[in-house]
Structure formats: C-alpha cells, structure tokens
Amino acid sequence: MLDSMTTAAAGDDRGQRDWSGLAKKIRDWGRELGFDEIGIAGTTLDAEEARLVAWLAAGRHGTMDYMARHGARRARPAELVPGTLCIVTARLNYLPPDARASEEVLADPAKAFIARYALGRDYHKVLRAKLERLAGRIRDETGSFGYRVFTDSAPVLEVALAAKSGLGWRGKHTLLLTRDAGSWFFLGEIYTDLPLPETPPQSAHCGSCTACIDVCPTRAIVAPYELDARRCISYLTIEHVGSIPVDLRPLMGNRIYGCDDCQLVCPWNRYATAASEAGFAVRHGLDDADLVALFAWTEREFLDRMAGSAIRRIGYERWSRNIAVALGNAPNDPAIVAALSARADDPSPLVREHVAWALAQQCERTASAPI
Numbered sequence: 001m002l003d004s005m006t007t008a009a010a011g012d013d014r015g016q017r018d019w020s021g022l023a024k025k026i027r028d029w030g031r032e033l034g035f036d037e038i039g040i041a042g043t044t045l046d047a048e049e050a051r052l053v054a055w056l057a058a059g060r061h062g063t064m065d066y067m068a069r070h071g072a073r074r075a076r077p078a079e080l081v082p083g084t085l086c087i088v089t090a091r092l093n094y095l096p097p098d099a100r101a102s103e104e105v106l107a108d109p110a111k112a113f114i115a116r117y118a119l120g121r122d123y124h125k126v127l128r129a130k131l132e133r134l135a136g137r138i139r140d141e142t143g144s145f146g147y148r149v150f151t152d153s154a155p156v157l158e159v160a161l162a163a164k165s166g167l168g169w170r171g172k173h174t175l176l177l178t179r180d181a182g183s184w185f186f187l188g189e190i191y192t193d194l195p196l197p198e199t200p201p202q203s204a205h206c207g208s209c210t211a212c213i214d215v216c217p218t219r220a221i222v223a224p225y226e227l228d229a230r231r232c233i234s235y236l237t238i239e240h241v242g243s244i245p246v247d248l249r250p251l252m253g254n255r256i257y258g259c260d261d262c263q264l265v266c267p268w269n270r271y272a273t274a275a276s277e278a279g280f281a282v283r284h285g286l287d288d289a290d291l292v293a294l295f296a297w298t299e300r301e302f303l304d305r306m307a308g309s310a311i312r313r314i315g316y317e318r319w320s321r322n323i324a325v326a327l328g329n330a331p332n333d334p335a336i337v338a339a340l341s342a343r344a345d346d347p348s349p350l351v352r353e354h355v356a357w358a359l360a361q362q363c364e365r366t367a368s369a370p371i
Contacts, residue, residue: 022196023197023199026038026040033137035090035092036093037091038089038091039165040086041087041199042086042198043077048075055226056068060227060228060229070155081148084191085193086192086194087192088192090130091168093185094275097281099116099287108254112256112289112323114289119287120280120281121279121280148191150190151186151187161189166202168181171206171268172209173221174226178202182268182271183268217261218231218248218251218252233251237256238257246357252326253329257322291330291336292327295340296339299316302316303316320351321351324355328354328360331365332362
C-alpha cells in the first residue's frame with residue numbers, strides 16, 4: 001500500500017537516483033519473470049475519464065453496478081491509491097498452444113465454446129503473483145517504496161493505462177492491440193510512488209478495417225471504439241446475473257463463457273504467439289467439451305473441476321443457464337432433449353426458465369423437420 005511513511009522511507013536518495021536506468025531494469029526484470037512487455041504510464045487520463053462518464057451515462061455498463069459506483073475514480077489513479085506517481089504496466093500472452101482451433105469448436109453446435117483466456121488457470125492469481133515478484137525485485141533495488149498490484153481486480157482503466165504506456169493501442173473492439181502480438185494477452189498494473197519516466201505510446205493501426213464490428217454476433221460493438229456491454233456475449237455469460245434477453249439467446253450459439261469472435265477475425269492476431277506460461281495450458285478438456293456432458297455436471301463436480309479457474313466465479317447457476325441456452329441453439333437431438341428434460345425441475349428458477357426456453361426451441365425444430 002502507498003502511504004506517507006513508505007514514501008518518506010525511500011525519499012532520502014530520490015534526487016540522486018537514475019530513474020531512467022531503473023525503468024530499464026524494471027523492463028528487463030519483467031521479461032525475466034515471463035512478462036511479454038512492460039511499460040510505464042503517467043496518471044493523467046482526462047480524455048478516458050470523459051469517455052467513461054459518457055459510457056456510464058448511456059447505461060452501457062448494464063447491470064455492472066460496480067462500474068457506476070466507482071465512476072470517474074477509475075480514471076484517477078492518484079485518488080484510487082493516494083501517492084501514486086506512475087503505473088508500471090505489464091502484458092502477458094495467454095493463448096494456449098494446445099487448444100483445439102476456436103473456429104472448429106464454434107462450427108460444432110454440440111460443443112461448448114469457452115473464451116481462450118479461461119481454458120487454463122485463473123489469470124488473476126497467475127498474473128498477480130508475477131506482479132508481486134516484480135515489485136519485490138524493485139524493492140530489492142530501491143528499498144521500501146509504496147505500491148499496489150492490480151489485475152482486473154479494482155476500478156482501473158487497464159486498456160487506457162496500457163495504451164498510454166506504449167503496450168499497444170485501443171482497437172475498434174475496445175481491446176488493446178499491438179502489431180507484434182495482436183490482442184491475446186492479459187494486462188496488469190503496479191501503482192507506485194516512484195517517479196519513473198513514461199514510455200511513449202504507440203500509434204494506432206486499425207485503419208479502415210471493421211472486421212471486429214462486422215463479425216460481432218449480437219452487434220455489441222455499436223461503433224468504432226464503442227461497446228454496449230448489454231449486448232456483449234462476454235457480459236451476458238459472465239457478468240450478467242439474471243435472465244438473458246430472449247432476443248439475444250439465439251445469437252449466442254454455443255458460446256457458454258465469453259466470446260472471442262472479434263479477436264478471431266482481427267488481422268493483427270495473425271502475429272500472436274502462444275503463451276509460455278504453463279498455467280494457461282488447457283485444463284479438463286474445456287477446449288473441446290460436449291455441451292451435454294457439461295450440463296450433466298452436478299454443482300459439486302462444477303466446483304471441484306473449476307477450482308483454480310476463472311470460470312468458477314460465475315457459479316453453477318449461471319454456468320447451467322449458459323449451457324441451457326447453447327443446447328437450445330443446437331440442432332434437434334434426442335440426447336439434448338433428454339439432458340434438458342432431466343433438469344426441467346431444477347431448483348433454480350433462473351435455470352428452469354432457460355431450460356424451458358431451450359426445450360421449446362428443440363420442440364419447434366422437431367415440429368418443423370421434414371417427414
């Protein structure tokens with residue numbers, strides 16, 4: 001944590017320290033620890049704050065009340081962590097090298113598509129541990145200093161800070177892009193009271209391309225650089241806690257946790273490289289799993305198998321809801337009807353509702369099938 005004591009403890013020799021040299025060492029240490037890139041950002045995010053306020057005012061955060069609760073504080077690092085002078089940003093590739101091709105899974109309606117970032121271990125834990133080790137290397141060099149580590153775990157504008165620090169630019173799908181690695185990576189930050197020099201930002205290279213906008217199944221990318229979370233499949237399957245809007249269910253296909261469509265079509269992802277972090281390797285066959293098999297899991301099986309996975313945080317109820325929608329979107333199959341019927345009286349009203357919808361979809365296909 002940053003506080004006046006830690007700042008004072010490290011402050012005696014600050015006037016004499018080679019901050020540029022320290023920044024270079026931090027980048028070198030980051031690569032030694034397995035990060036793919038390290039940058040340094042300042043704390044001024046005025047343009048991003050205006051963008052955030054407008055996005056919230058339009059209600060595009062949906063039921064993510066915590067987004068509105070923190071409001072503009074996300075764009076003010078020194079308010080979130082008093083004493084912050086700069087932010088060390090980090091990028092870590094996550095594309096699992098051994099996963100079945102996403103396009104093949106999406107083309108097979110009997111399979112469950114799970115966003116590639118969630119196939120391995122929980123990135124929060126993996127990335128946080130690496131950031132803490134990097135902070136430890138800095139402390140060994142500077143002595144006591146103030147810092148806090150974040151990775152998708154607090155009101156932080158991660159993409160804005162990463163772009164400001166030169167790790168890439170914001171793509172039209174709102175994710176960070178870089179020419180040599182596309183967008184298949186996680187971001188993390190160390191808020192610090194060290195006066196490190198900023199790394200320069202990159203220029204944007206999306207040009208006239210609209211591939212990500214055009215491919216979005218639910219048209220959630222409403223304009224370049226503008227996402228309406230209320231229509232986003234990642235939001236609907238992960239963040240949204242209630243009933244999925246009926247008009248959006250058929251558009252979800254077999255996507256049960258997240259959606260990678262906008263990344264799959266991005267031309268810059270042809271340069272993406274697989275993750276070197278062993279923790280991001282596929283676990284439990286989730287890259288090629290059958291929907292019916294996953295729907296048969298008990299809550300105990302879900303909790304046990306998803307231990308150490310980011311998926312576990314959505315809980316068994318939302319997991320079941322999402323799979324029910326995917327089964328409703330699948331071609332008519334007696335095995336699917338049987339799986340859905342077995343949970344028609346599920347204890348959860350939310351699951352029952354989506355199972356009923358899915359069964360109705362299956363019955364409708366049966367009725368319309370040629371004799």
